[in-house]
Every structure is written in C-alpha cells, then in structure tokens.
Amino acid sequence: MESITQPGIEAYEAPASIADAVQVLARGDVTVLAGGTDLTVQVDAGRITYGKTLMNIRRIAELQGVSEAGGRISIGALTTVTNILDDDALAQSVPVLRATADRFASMQIRNAATIGGNLVNASPAGDMIVPLLLLDADVELASWRDGAVSTRSVALKDFFTGPGKTVRADNELLTRVTFAKPAAGFAARFEKSGPRPALEISTVSAGVAGTLENGVLSNVRVVLGAVAPTPLRAAKAEAALEGKTLDGDTIAAGAAAACDDCTPIDDVRASAWYRHHLVRVFMERLLTDVAEN
Amino acid sequence: MTTVIEKDSIIGKRIPKPDAPDKAVGRTRYINDMELPLMLIGKILHTDRVHATIKSIDVSAARALPGVHAVLTADDVPESLKFGIARDNIPLKGGKVRCTRDEIAAVAAETEDIADQALKLIKVEYEDLPGLFDVHEALEDDAPQIHDDRPGNKGLAYSHHSGDLAAAEAESDIILENTFKVHYVTHCCMGTSAVLADFDADGKLTIYSQTQYPYNFKMDLAPALNIHPGDIRVIQPPVGGAFGSKLDVYPFEPICVLLARATQRPVKLVFSREEEFINAPTRQPVEIHLRSGVKKDGTMTFRHVNSLLNNGAYTSWGATTPYVMMRTFSSHFRLQAISYDAQAVYTNNPYAGSFRGYGNVQATYCTSIHADMMAEAVGMDPISFGIKNAQDEGEVTPQGAVLNDCVFAELLKIAGEKTDFVNKMKTYAAERDKPGRIKRGIGIASSIHNAGGAKIHKSDGCGTILKLDDYARATIITGASEIGQGIDAVLCQIISEELGIPVKDVTVVNNDSAIGPWDVGVHASRTTFIAGNSAQRAARRAKEQILNYAASRANVGAGELDLRGGHVVQSKDGVSVAKLDKVLREMHFKEDSELVMTTDYYEPPSEPEGENHVGDMSAAYSHAVHVVEAEIDTETGVITVEKITSVQDVGRIVNEMGLEAQIEGGIIMGLGYALSEELQIEDGYVRNPNFRDYKVMTAPEIPEMELHFVESQSSTGPLGAKGIAELPTIVIAPAVANALYNATGIRIFNPPLTPEKVARAIWERDQGHAQAAE
Structure with missing residues (x-):
C-alpha cells in the first residue's frame, strides 16, 4: 500500500463541515481534494504541486446533493457527474445537464469527478461548465472572516479568468452552484x-x-x-x-x-x-x- | 472389459489461453512486479534537444545524493560499443545528441523517487545545431550531417526491378500516379518497456527481458556491453504486449545492464507511459510515390515505386520494412513489371522499429487504394477487378514467391457475396451527390503476406524438446516465445493431437534461454507455422518410440497401433491395448530402460532472398480480404465504421478462439491506424505522449466484425495451418479509405482519416464547387 503522503504535503485534513474547511483554508497553502480526477493527474504531470496541507472535503455533507428552493436549483459542489446522470427529477427540469453528463469523460471518471471540481479546474474544455453557463448559474464561495463563515455569490460567466484560473481566492471554497429553475418553453x-x-x-x-x-x-x-x-x-x-x-x-x-x-x-x-x-x-x-x- | 476409444481431434476447437485466467485476475507477475534482493531502480536522463552538441554534463550533485549508487554518462562507456542493425546507436550519447530520445545519463538508486531527484540534479549545457525533420531537406547537398560516417544522411537502401517496365507502360491504357504519406503510430503495449539486469559472481549476466527474440537478442545485446553472448542468459517473464516492438535491442536495455555492472547490484528499469510514447519504437513512416498501370480490359500491368523512409536518428528494424513493402508491391495481384526503390534518410526524428504488418500496412494502403481507383477507371467493380488480377494456385511472383495453396480469388468472391458488395457500392455511390449530411460507404481491400515464416536470417528455424513423464504428462520446451499471441495454447493442442492426451496434460516451457532450444523469434506471422511444425515432428518421434515399444509388447506391428484418449489402442477399432501412463512406466523401469524424450529442429523449406531480392522466402503465403461498411458525417468528418467483414485464408483452424482473438485484435489495431492513431511529431518532438491525445480505439467504437475463415490446407503448415497474425491489421486502413471514397468521392492518401482531415477535404471540395458555380 502506497502512502497517501506526497512530497510537499505536511498535513492532511478531512473536515466535516464548511466552517471547519474554510478555517483550514485560512491557514494558507492548502490543496483541496474532491474527486481528484483533475488534481492527481495534474500533479503527476508536474503542472501543479501540492500545498503544505492536503484537505479532503469529501466528508462535508453540506456540499452534497441537489435541492430546490424559492424557484432556484442548487447543486452541491461534491455532486458527482454520475449523481447528475442518475437524478431523474433534475433531468426532468433541466434535461441539458443529463445530456451533457452523458458525454462527460468515462463512467469511472464520472463516478469520482464533482461539479465543483469541474468548475474550479476551469478548463476551457470543461464539459459541465457549458450547460451551467447556459443556465446563467451563480457559484457560491465561502471563506472564514471575523470568526464566522462568510459567503459571496459570483456569476459563473464572470468566474473564469483564463485557463485554470478563476476569481476564487485561495481562502475560498466553492460550495455550490445555483440557477433559476428554467421556465416552461x-x-x-x-x-x-x-x-x-x-x-x-x-x-x-x-x-x-x-x-x-x-x-x-x-x-x-x-x-x-x-x-x-x-x-x-x-x-x-x-x-x-x-x-x-x-x-x-x-x-x-x-x-x-x-x-x-x-x-x-x-x-x-x-x-x-x-x-x-x-x-x-x-x-x-x-x-x-x-x-x- | 474392453475400452474402445473413437478417433477424435482437438484441432479446430476452442481452447482458452493457459495464461488468461492469471492475467484476468491480476496474478501474472510481469517484470514490473519483480523484486530481487538488493535491487536498485534505474532511470534514464533523455535529452531535451533534438540536435545539439553537448558542451558539458555535470553529474556531481546527482552522484552525491544519498541513495544514489551510480550515475553513468558516455564517459563511462567506451565509444566503440555501437549496436543496432546499422551499428549506428550507442547506449549513452556523448558529444552530440541527435533526437529527443537520446540517452545522456543514467542513474541507479535505492528508490524511484531518489532516482528521479538525481536526474533533476544533472546539469547539461548544449549548443543547438540545426535540426532536420523532413526527408527531402535531409537529402539536400548542404544539409547538416547527422552522423559523420553516414554521408548525405543516407541510411539503408533497397531496390527490386523485374519485367520490362517500358513495355508494360506502353501496353497500359490508364496510368495512375499518387504520392502516399503514411504516418507514425506506436504499439501502445499495455505493459511499458521494462528490464531487470543481474550479474552473478562470475560476471555472467541474467537479463529479465520482454524480448520477443531471446536467442538473437543475446547476439545483438553483446556488442553494446562488450560481453560474450554466451555469458548472457535471457529470462522472459510474461509481457504486456509486444506486436514487434521487442524485436530489437533498444538503449534502455544495455543501459540497465551497465548500471547493474557499475553497482554490482540487480537493477530494474521500467518506462513511464510518457517515456514509452517518446522512446518506444514507432511504425515506419514513409512517403511513397506510386505509378500503376492497367489495360482497358482490367489487366494490371506494372507498378513503379519510389519511396523515402524517415529513418530518424538511428536505425532499427523500421528501416528494413522495404523488404516487406517490395513484396507487397511486386506480388499483391499479378503484374508484368515492377520497379521498386526505397531509401531510408537520417533525420532528427525518433526512429521506427518493427510493428505487426512490417511494411505491408504501409504498402497495402497504396496498392489497395490504387486497385480501387483502377477498377473504377476501367468500369469494373472492385470484386471482378480483383478476381481478374488475382494469382492462381502455383503462380510465381516477380520476387520468386511460389503461391501454393492460393485461394485469393475465392476470398474476393466470398467477400463480395457475404456483403452484397457490388449492389451496396452502386447504391451508395448514387446517393453521394444527393442532399444530406450523413453518407454511407462500403470499401474493400486485400493483401498478401508470408504465412510460413520469412527467411531473413541464416535460419528461420525453431527447436523443440519434448518429454513425457511417468504419468503421461508432456512438457514441451520450445524456442518460441509467448508474447500474448497464443502460441502456448496452440502447441498444447498439437502435442495433445499427436499423443492422444488431454490439452491440460501438456505444459509449455519457453521463458529461459538457458533451457530452450534456438528460435529466430516471434515475428512474420511465423510461430504457429514454424514452432507448430517442430512440435508436431517432436511429438511424432515420441509417438513412434512409444508405439514401437507397445507393438513389441503386444506382438503386433507398430502400424497397427495408435494413441488416443490416454491409451495405446488398435488403430482399426480403437480397442485399448494399454493405458499410456502404464506403458510409459514400463518403458522407464524395464531392464533396458528408456525415457520418452525427443528433440526436433525444424527449418522451413524456404530460401533466403538472392540477388535483386528474389527468392521463395516463406514456406507459405496467405491472403486476406476485408470489407468495411461505414457512415460518414460530411460536416464533422467523423467516420463511424459499422461493420467489418473479414475473409482470410488461415490454412487450417487450429485454435478457433485464439484465431478469432488474433483477427479481431488485428482489425482493431488496424482501425486505430486508419482512423485515429497518430504519434504527432513536430520538429522532432512528440506532441501527444499520452492516451488522452494519442487515440487508440475504445470499446464503444469497435464495430461489428463478421469473420470468415477459409481453410486452404497448407501443404507445408502444421496440420495444414498458416500464419495469420498480421494480415488483419494490414488490410483495414485502405478498406476504410475506399469506403470513404464510395460515400463521398474523397480520396485521402495520408492516413489517419481523422475527422478534421475528412471534414477539410469535403469542405475544400465543396468550396471549389461553389466557386466553380459562381
């Protein structure tokens, strides 16, 4: 069994809440692990290096799931592409999400890859970004400020600044993406x-x-x-x-x-x-x- | 009570590969899984230049790193140790680098991480030299010289001329002339290149190798190491694919041995996937200028071929593929005259090795497309045209191949009937210019390949040692290597067939050069044919020995007895005389005891090529015909191959399951070559060294395959079998290209037929039409 520690990683954190996670982020030099399907490949290829802290966010229940409230649909950052494919209610109200997920990578990657990861990775070719831009979605970013969790919302169309680059600050965690439920027609x-x-x-x-x-x-x-x-x-x-x-x-x-x-x-x-x-x-x-x- | 055993045969049955279950569940131990006491990990520093003088190389920091046991550069390896078929390669390069693969330093360390860190500590200063990547530029008078001792950047050259070319041209009504440019692809073995080297106290080397030619491998490896070939023992753990890529010595192998020698420890070296894409051999790219002639009545007349091979910086087997290309150009259909010239040209590109099909993939792309064009030009359908020009049984080709057991015309006929080819072709051609973005097409291609070995070395033989134990279990020790192609199952079947014992009672040993008898190697679709013949002969000797004893015991003639179902039986009625194991024990423990152990060395009845490359160099030849049915999206350029019908002369089916797997696997490999695979090399660098951008076929893209086996019953093959492994790969790409033409009217002479290439060709044609209309 290979050790999970990689050169450069000094600490491993697996918080159970957004509040804990953003406090870890506040320390600085943290690499966030969700599905890992982009992260591990890019580290192996030498394009990025791990920060001092590797933070696994997969135990944060608040980042899971699809919900609907006040006419808006919210997709948690940890929702996998397979979750999107399997969600019949979502496919009913927003068919384009399932249609896109059905063309995404391979079944194995879909099982691990998350919506949040696909957005934060900011590839010009990121497939799930396309339907979310069509839906005029917003992303929610959380950070630790003055002893509490602070959030801000950014329009997805303003989120990306270049290949692999976004307006997300290093101390911010992408928690969910939301959009207005499409009207009939x-x-x-x-x-x-x-x-x-x-x-x-x-x-x-x-x-x-x-x-x-x-x-x-x-x-x-x-x-x-x-x-x-x-x-x-x-x-x-x-x-x-x-x-x-x-x-x-x-x-x-x-x-x-x-x-x-x-x-x-x-x-x-x-x-x-x-x-x-x-x-x-x-x-x-x-x-x-x-x-x- | 009498036991009666009916005559039965295991030949043609479906026998699973004996190595399959372990591979399926992950129990197989590859070199990658091996560990020896005190073993170190070797790593190679490849240059990051394509043509440059090395001004300095500083390895002091790497040597000082704790855990590093050796750092070698060219200074540690005398310059004289040249290896390779043209003796133009050395393990570690000093002075100058000539391509992106060039190995300039090597490290042996306690862990892979330490070895990687050590490589990063090596400092190299270069002075770049102008690079040569294009064969035409490399042949210009004032081109830089890549090797001082290879003037004009000229590598190996080949030519064959026969028949009266001028007369054949004069008789031709139509002459076609095209330049084909066939591309770089690589083998993509599931297991990356790996080697483990270990010296004993006497300085003898044991090398754990993936090689597919263990006996000549020793001869080829020795000069790079200044070691006697007799002091090398080659052990062959199971390999994750070879397909021709392991038919030569490549620098990582002597480098690993040099590291083991320097450290006096076992050293293992395994390529990463990226290293594999950059450093493993490719298929030979070639530019082929082809002129072909045909008479109005559809009789083919001549081919005139000039080809330039991009040799890359060093010479491996890729540069010798003209041996096979010229065979295709001279013997794929009947010709009056042939003129063939090929020149390999040194460049600063990576270099090619052998690869399933060995030049025939490249040549058949040209001959089968020209055949399609000729048929249309003379107003014949490609089936009738092919049948008209197919050789008859016993005909001799311009290069002296004697086409015994030839069923070429029959294969074409079957392919036409099974696919309703002519009707579909006409229907689709009529739809071509009608509206609609989706077009359908059907295309046919055929080829010939050696199917009874290829006498390119002094011997094309294979040795066998066969022993039977006291329990009627047989062990066959063969020179033939198992590289995934399925020879172990075939040999078990042949021994089983001859000795009347169950397949499961036969064990194959073929992984140690100290044990096995000589074999020239797994190549040229030869192993079932050559090793199979040798196994059969060894088994027949054993059978004779057993029956002679049994006959004397029963006081009958040996001719009246046979071996069936683990018994010695009476041939006429199958009545058991005695159980085989009992007979074997009696033979063993009687007064003048004898063990049943036989040997054989089989040399096929073929001849090496003489002057002008003429000679009947294979003991059998075979043909295959493939029909491709495809749907083409004329906007995106995506070709979706829906069905492939394969009709191949297999001589005789030995293991139906192995045969299907070989043909299906070959088709899929050929489809990748046709549609999507291309090692993109730009200014000497590999641009897509990963499976994301080097696109092998994935499962959902694989079409329906309908296989038809024609059994010509080879007069020379074991039980009538012929070699089958390469033809399926050879014949696919031109069939796809011909289907594309049928659907769209577009001819593409430079595979692969990628969506972009197809879309662009259609778009340019339509632009041309639009402009013409204005």
Whole structure:
C-alpha cells in the first residue's frame, strides 16, 4: 500500500463541515481534494504541486446533493457527474445537464469527478461548465472572516479568468452552484466534438439555450468551449439571435456570429480552422434542433 | 472389459489461453512486479534537444545524493560499443545528441523517487545545431550531417526491378500516379518497456527481458556491453504486449545492464507511459510515390515505386520494412513489371522499429487504394477487378514467391457475396451527390503476406524438446516465445493431437534461454507455422518410440497401433491395448530402460532472398480480404465504421478462439491506424505522449466484425495451418479509405482519416464547387 503522503504535503485534513474547511483554508497553502480526477493527474504531470496541507472535503455533507428552493436549483459542489446522470427529477427540469453528463469523460471518471471540481479546474474544455453557463448559474464561495463563515455569490460567466484560473481566492471554497429553475418553453442543447462516445476531451463544445415562442427565440444564451482561454458566452451570436424568428437565415447568421465570438488556437487536438468549422456546424445543428422541437 | 476409444481431434476447437485466467485476475507477475534482493531502480536522463552538441554534463550533485549508487554518462562507456542493425546507436550519447530520445545519463538508486531527484540534479549545457525533420531537406547537398560516417544522411537502401517496365507502360491504357504519406503510430503495449539486469559472481549476466527474440537478442545485446553472448542468459517473464516492438535491442536495455555492472547490484528499469510514447519504437513512416498501370480490359500491368523512409536518428528494424513493402508491391495481384526503390534518410526524428504488418500496412494502403481507383477507371467493380488480377494456385511472383495453396480469388468472391458488395457500392455511390449530411460507404481491400515464416536470417528455424513423464504428462520446451499471441495454447493442442492426451496434460516451457532450444523469434506471422511444425515432428518421434515399444509388447506391428484418449489402442477399432501412463512406466523401469524424450529442429523449406531480392522466402503465403461498411458525417468528418467483414485464408483452424482473438485484435489495431492513431511529431518532438491525445480505439467504437475463415490446407503448415497474425491489421486502413471514397468521392492518401482531415477535404471540395458555380 502506497502512502497517501506526497512530497510537499505536511498535513492532511478531512473536515466535516464548511466552517471547519474554510478555517483550514485560512491557514494558507492548502490543496483541496474532491474527486481528484483533475488534481492527481495534474500533479503527476508536474503542472501543479501540492500545498503544505492536503484537505479532503469529501466528508462535508453540506456540499452534497441537489435541492430546490424559492424557484432556484442548487447543486452541491461534491455532486458527482454520475449523481447528475442518475437524478431523474433534475433531468426532468433541466434535461441539458443529463445530456451533457452523458458525454462527460468515462463512467469511472464520472463516478469520482464533482461539479465543483469541474468548475474550479476551469478548463476551457470543461464539459459541465457549458450547460451551467447556459443556465446563467451563480457559484457560491465561502471563506472564514471575523470568526464566522462568510459567503459571496459570483456569476459563473464572470468566474473564469483564463485557463485554470478563476476569481476564487485561495481562502475560498466553492460550495455550490445555483440557477433559476428554467421556465416552461426554455430549451437548452449541448454538443461536443469527437468520434469517441467516451474519454474524449472536447475539441469544441457548444451550447444554445433560449425560449422559443411562435418561432421567435428570446433569452438567448450561446456558450462555446475549447475555443478561447475560458468557456465563453458568445455575445455576438446571442445578439444575432435574440428576438429573431429562428429560420434558416437566422440560424446561418447565428452560426457565423459564433465563429466571430471565438478565438480558437491550433493545438495537438485540432487546428483553429477545424474548431471554427465545428463551431459553425454545431451551432447550425443545435439551433435547427431547437427550431424543430 | 474392453475400452474402445473413437478417433477424435482437438484441432479446430476452442481452447482458452493457459495464461488468461492469471492475467484476468491480476496474478501474472510481469517484470514490473519483480523484486530481487538488493535491487536498485534505474532511470534514464533523455535529452531535451533534438540536435545539439553537448558542451558539458555535470553529474556531481546527482552522484552525491544519498541513495544514489551510480550515475553513468558516455564517459563511462567506451565509444566503440555501437549496436543496432546499422551499428549506428550507442547506449549513452556523448558529444552530440541527435533526437529527443537520446540517452545522456543514467542513474541507479535505492528508490524511484531518489532516482528521479538525481536526474533533476544533472546539469547539461548544449549548443543547438540545426535540426532536420523532413526527408527531402535531409537529402539536400548542404544539409547538416547527422552522423559523420553516414554521408548525405543516407541510411539503408533497397531496390527490386523485374519485367520490362517500358513495355508494360506502353501496353497500359490508364496510368495512375499518387504520392502516399503514411504516418507514425506506436504499439501502445499495455505493459511499458521494462528490464531487470543481474550479474552473478562470475560476471555472467541474467537479463529479465520482454524480448520477443531471446536467442538473437543475446547476439545483438553483446556488442553494446562488450560481453560474450554466451555469458548472457535471457529470462522472459510474461509481457504486456509486444506486436514487434521487442524485436530489437533498444538503449534502455544495455543501459540497465551497465548500471547493474557499475553497482554490482540487480537493477530494474521500467518506462513511464510518457517515456514509452517518446522512446518506444514507432511504425515506419514513409512517403511513397506510386505509378500503376492497367489495360482497358482490367489487366494490371506494372507498378513503379519510389519511396523515402524517415529513418530518424538511428536505425532499427523500421528501416528494413522495404523488404516487406517490395513484396507487397511486386506480388499483391499479378503484374508484368515492377520497379521498386526505397531509401531510408537520417533525420532528427525518433526512429521506427518493427510493428505487426512490417511494411505491408504501409504498402497495402497504396496498392489497395490504387486497385480501387483502377477498377473504377476501367468500369469494373472492385470484386471482378480483383478476381481478374488475382494469382492462381502455383503462380510465381516477380520476387520468386511460389503461391501454393492460393485461394485469393475465392476470398474476393466470398467477400463480395457475404456483403452484397457490388449492389451496396452502386447504391451508395448514387446517393453521394444527393442532399444530406450523413453518407454511407462500403470499401474493400486485400493483401498478401508470408504465412510460413520469412527467411531473413541464416535460419528461420525453431527447436523443440519434448518429454513425457511417468504419468503421461508432456512438457514441451520450445524456442518460441509467448508474447500474448497464443502460441502456448496452440502447441498444447498439437502435442495433445499427436499423443492422444488431454490439452491440460501438456505444459509449455519457453521463458529461459538457458533451457530452450534456438528460435529466430516471434515475428512474420511465423510461430504457429514454424514452432507448430517442430512440435508436431517432436511429438511424432515420441509417438513412434512409444508405439514401437507397445507393438513389441503386444506382438503386433507398430502400424497397427495408435494413441488416443490416454491409451495405446488398435488403430482399426480403437480397442485399448494399454493405458499410456502404464506403458510409459514400463518403458522407464524395464531392464533396458528408456525415457520418452525427443528433440526436433525444424527449418522451413524456404530460401533466403538472392540477388535483386528474389527468392521463395516463406514456406507459405496467405491472403486476406476485408470489407468495411461505414457512415460518414460530411460536416464533422467523423467516420463511424459499422461493420467489418473479414475473409482470410488461415490454412487450417487450429485454435478457433485464439484465431478469432488474433483477427479481431488485428482489425482493431488496424482501425486505430486508419482512423485515429497518430504519434504527432513536430520538429522532432512528440506532441501527444499520452492516451488522452494519442487515440487508440475504445470499446464503444469497435464495430461489428463478421469473420470468415477459409481453410486452404497448407501443404507445408502444421496440420495444414498458416500464419495469420498480421494480415488483419494490414488490410483495414485502405478498406476504410475506399469506403470513404464510395460515400463521398474523397480520396485521402495520408492516413489517419481523422475527422478534421475528412471534414477539410469535403469542405475544400465543396468550396471549389461553389466557386466553380459562381
């Protein structure tokens, strides 16, 4: 049996409450462990090193579970991707979450990977970020201040600042993500690239949401992944679609605008050309799907 | 009471691999799991440059680190110790580095962590040199020299010319000309490269190795170590895959031995997955310029081939793949004339080794696509076109291969019938230009491969020692290695068949060069054929010895007796004369006692290539035909292969379960080559050294596979069997490419057929159409 201690780790903490956890965070130089599916891989690859304290947050019951209150749905940070897949009530009210979870990594990774981890990891290709941006979600960040737990809420669209970077301060713990329960008529769709049904890191991911009434799309949200330093809300595409009749011309205009919104790069997974191409293809598909259903 | 035993046969039955249960439950002990007393861990410092002069290397801090027992650099290894088939490699590089793999220092330490820390303490100063990555640039007059003693950066070269090329060209009505560029892929063995070296007090070396050619491995390893090959004992624990990657000596092996010698302790060295992707051999990439001719009536006339192989910085077996490529170009269909030239060119890229299919994967991509194009050009369907050009039984190819037991045309016919090929092809082609983003396609490809060994060494033989004990249990000690391909099960079956004892009563020993008789190695789809023949001959000798004794005992002729079901029986009616174990004990303990122990060395009836690479170098040849049915998303470029129909001449089915596994595994490996696998090498560096970005097929992508075995009953193979292992991998990629063409009209000459490549080709064509319309 290998020791769990790794070079650099001096202390291991496994708090049972958010209050205890944020007090540990307040000490500084703490690495937070949830599912570990991103963390351990990145440490092994030498991209990050553990802080002095490794804090396992998996025993904090308050971070678990999906709940609904006052018209808002809250998903605890420790909710796994498998939990999302298995939650029939959630799938009923927000189908796009299950649809996305069904394309996420592999079954083994889904069992361990958490929503909170997927957000904090801030990969431009993070799959679960896309539907949560479509839902205009907020994240809740907790910290220890003046002898008590203090929380603040940040709009998810303002949360990411670059690849692997967010506005979360080192002493803050992401506790949950919340969003307004979608109204009737709200449609949201997700698509990602890749021939593989599993274990496919997104070359491009895309999401479209809005309310379609009498053929007119409103409250439009367009999200693109893996085509910019952060997953992004595609403002030009949203403007091109908002309030328009969702016909062939609008779809083409929306898809073209989405291409203008993104700034993809050439890398080992795809060229910028292919990413642009897929953005257009996915936008056309998603919008057509919304228009037809 | 009389016991009657009916004649029965174990051949063709489904026999599980004897090593499978342990592997399935994790009981198998690989080198990775081994530990010897006082064992140290070895680690290699690879350079981070691709072409540079080493100005200085400082290992003092690494040597001073507690727990470090040795740090070696080129200074510790005399320069003269060159190894490799072109004698251009050395274990540790000093003076200059030539590719990203170059090993510049090695550490032996008490733990892996200490070894890693020691590597980080080594300071190297370089002066970078201009890098050469492209074969054409490397051949320019003023190109930098990668090896001082290899002028013009030229490595190995091959050529074969036969027939009257000018006449064949003149007779051709249509000539096709294309440049194919086939890519880097790597084996992706589940077990990464590993070795454990241990010297005894007399200075003799025991090396625990993953090698798939233990006997010549000693010969190849010795020069790198300045050691006598006779003082090397090779022990082969089970391996996690080989596929040709372990058919040569690679620097990590002598380096590990040098560390063991320096420390006088056993040293184990195991690659991480990233090291494996960067340092393990690849398949040989090659640029092939192919001109092919055909007459209007569909008769193929000639092939003219010029190819350049990116050799990388050092020479391993990849550079010799033209041996096999030229065989495909000269003998895949009947030709009047063939001109083949290949040149390996040194660059600062990583270097290639042997890999299942060995050049034939690359060559068949070209020949099967050109065959498809020719059929269309002359207005024939590919099945009729193939049958028209397929050789007949007994025909001799331009390189002297005698195609006995040849059923090529029959395979094509079966493939056509089983898949309704021609109708589907016509239907899909008609749908091609209609609206709709999803298109369907069907494609066919075929090839020929040696199926009775390949006489590329002085001997292509295999030795067997067979013994029977007092309980009628047999032990077969064979030179043939088990690398996962299933030879152990096949040999048990052959011994069982000949001696009339249960398969479970046969034990195979083949993991120690001090015990086993010589064998040339597991390669060239040869092991069932060669080792199987040797096992059968050894068993027949044992049977003769037993029956002679039993006949004298029963006072009958030996020809009247047989071995069945653990008994000596009367051949005519199966009536038991005596139980076999009793007979064996009698033989053992009688006055002039005899043990039943036989040996055999089987040399196949093949000949080495002579001048112009002509010679009947295999004792059998075989063909395979694959049909791929696929769906293509013309927007994303994703090809979804839905079904593969495989029709292969297997000679005779020995172990049906092993045969299916080999063919299915080969198909999946070929699909990865066709669709998704590519080791991306840019300016000499591997850009995707991980399974996230190097995409092997995953379970949900694997299509339905329908396998048809045709039993040609080889006149030379054991019980009629032929070698089967490589063809399934060889024939897939061009069948996928031809299916893509059928669906979309797009030809891609540079695999893999990734979604991006397909989408871009379709998009560019449609842009062209749009512009033309304006």
